[in-house]
Amino acid sequence: MVAARETVERIARTGVDQYRYGFETLIESDKAPKGLSEDTVRFISAKKSEPGWLLEWRLQAYRCWLTMTEPTWARVHYPNIDYQDIYYYAAPKPKKPLSSIDEIDPEILKTYEKLGIPLREVAILEGVEPAPGGEPSANRKIAIDAVFDSVSVATTFKAELKKAGVIFMPISEAIREYPDLVQKYLGTVVPVSDNFFARLNSAVFSDGSFVYVPPGVRCPMELSTYFRINERNTGQFERTLIIADKGSHVSYLEGCTAPQRDENQLHAAVVELVALDDAEIKYSTVQNWYPGNSEGKGGIYNFVTKRGDCRGKHSKISWTQVETGSAITWKYPSCILRGDNSRGEFYSIAISNGFQQVDSGTKMFHLGKNTSSRVISKGIAAGKSRNTYRGLVSANRNAVGARNHTVCDSLLIGDKCGAHTVPYVEAKNSSATFEHEATTSKISEDVLFYCIQRGMSQEEAVSLVVNGFIKEVLQKLPMEFAVEAQKLISISLEGSVG
Amino acid sequence: MPLLEVRNLHVCVEGREILHGLDLTVNAGKVHAIMGPNGSGKSTLSHVITGKPGYQITAGRLLFKGEDLLAMRPDQRAAKGLFLAFQYPVEIPGVTTMNFLRTALNAQRKARGQSGYSTPHFLKKARTAAKQLNIPQSMLKRGVNVGFSGGEKKRNEILQMALFEPDLCILDEIDSGLDIDALRIVADGINAMRSPDRSMIMITHYQRLLNYVVPDVVHVMSKGRVVKSGDKQLALELEASGYAQFEDAA
Secondary structure: OHHHHHHHHHHHHHOOOOOOOOOOOOOOEEEOOOOOOHHHHHHHHHHOOOOHHHHHHHHHHHHHHHOOOOOOOOOOOOOOOOHHHOEOOEEEOOOOOOOOHHHOOHHHHHHHHHHOOOOOOOOOOOOOOOOOOOOOHHHOOEEEEEEEOOEEEEEOOHHHHHHOOOEEEEHHHHHHHOHHHHHHHOOOOOOOOOOHHHHHHHHHOOOOEEEEEOOOOEOOOEEEEEEEOOOOOEOEOOEEEEEEOOOOEEEEEEEEEOOOOOOEEEEOOEEEEEEOOOOEEEEEEEEOOOOOOOOOOOEEEEEEEEEEEEOOOOOEEEEEEEEOOOOEEEEOOEEEEOOOOOEEEEEEEEEEOOOOEEEEOOEEEEOOOOOEEEEEEEEEEOOOOEEEEEEEEEEOOOOOOOEEEEEEEEEEOOOOOEEEEEEEEEEOOOOOEEEEEEEEEEOOHHHHHHHHHOOOOHHHHHHHHHHHHHHHHHOOOOHHHHHHHHHHHHHHOOOOOO | OOOEEEEEEEEEEOOEEEEEEEEEEEOOOOEEEEEOOOOOOHHHHHHHHHOOOOOEEEEEEEEEOOEEHHHOOHHHHHHOOEEEEOOOOOOEEEEEHHHHHHHHHHHHHHHOOOOOOOHHHHHHHHHHHHHHOOOOHHHHOOEEOOOOOHHHHHHHHHHHHHHHOOOEEEEEOOOOOOOHHHHHHHHHHHHHOOEOOEEEEEEEOOOHHHHHOOOOEEEEEEOOEEEEEEOHHHHHHHHHHOOHHHHHHO
């Protein structure tokens, strides 16, 4: 637990609970007029010089959205959102057209530097030791797409990826350069008529990442997108589309932060994954949006639709998420197990502190034969937070031999927080085997005292116990990010014990 | 100067007084045994000395190496050289014993202004100590006390004691739940740690442990006080006649 110790030390130096990413970048930006209308949709589409089919697609989504009301079934509470009081598009004003990374506004470069995200093509992330027997970190590379408010500001290692045949670029660029590929897959996993927030996203999405891995290719490096909300009163509506063609393999990670603000900001993203025959997609998230202050003021509303389609036989999609930020999280990364023998996985750590509300989980739809899925969810509630796991496992009539194993553990810290588990299990054929295990426990005074009697501080003791609790899931993250996530978790829980 | 000095200690739990003016002096290098019936306040004493929350100290003094223990947090007391072998060691899933030992040891060293042990140095130290207690390497890789037998848990307590090298070890019913072979291993581990600088307080119900770890001083506790002190003969007397004779004295 070296990372845990470092974190504790760093906290000791910097004082009490500080959201490390709460700063703001002062930069001029180009915004759409406030509010949402067909004109806003047209404005965004025009800004991006999009083809006619996409504008039509957006308008269709917008019209679908108008017919629907916000969902209320989640165990979260917030005042009504005024959708006319949000800017739907904000982009840093470029001083001139960019042709290389050196031309990016130095203020933005500085922002990413502060966040610890290398926009230059450096191979090593700081402080990372190679795993025993693993490749030395100097040879490990991570390609990064950095999305600042509504646009992508930089993508690294594009050329090297292209050599392998991998397309990794902002989705707005992909729409221009690979329109057929985008049109073929966009909206096929999360259609324009999907849920309320997904419809909104389809209408106004501005940027996000696009990945295509050609048949038989193992993507030579980790791909990663870093989302940053900077502008005030702005929603971020990114759209990510990842396609793993037959027999290919890709691992992708997204990270998120936002400045510290009193008002709530909306983040309604859509992520679509498509895995064809024998392909594998591993999608990891480290979500650290601003969670609001200790009185529950401010913070991001993270209302996100993520869905993967195991379209081909023997395909596999794996979601791993570490959720520590956001005032409210409403998020259910799902797998449609369409291909025979396909497999879906969901590994989650959701931590809530202060007044945070989390309603998160997964949906595993078993459609094909001999499909299998595995769910491990670790929820940790501290402070006055509410943490709900909501998960669906279903097998339709043709999903012969479907198998699911779900483990859902909750850990409570203190006595003012709450944890809930809401599993939905639907088996429509008799050969399905679904198992659900759930536990709820508290970090007991006895365990803490045991650690403290051995010389650990209160914070170290909590950190140690929590890291033990989530270890199984942490191990699923790419190594570099596991270290970072571990630090993040310790910071999130700072001050959770009175 | 005595290593530990307890004077007129009064302790309440939820408004009810458990210790009624307890006195105890432990000098460096001595092994004390505290015996007494259930509910006499033996475990409470061990918790109060080590600083477990939930106890109100309403009167009295607690000095360790001449310093006021009551002014120190429990982790500071540990770093000062105070160790409690728990009667019921807790389980910590997902945290390997090795990781736990290292985190704890380095926390103590840091509090004392010493540098942390390097990984190889620590591993060597831990493995050597484990070997002496007949603890297999595989146990060090398992979650702290998770799935350990009663004997393994107690051996794990002694392992920690050996690694941390405390000045005062309080052993709360270290003999409970041990078969005769396990008791011998644990007792050997304790005896190996006896030294002119290190003191021990063994809390036990039974004389049996004292055959293996022979105490310098034996105390009898009853109803929240030390009612009689003597040498090892006292323990043998108790074994023969029981605690009833002291009930009135208290």
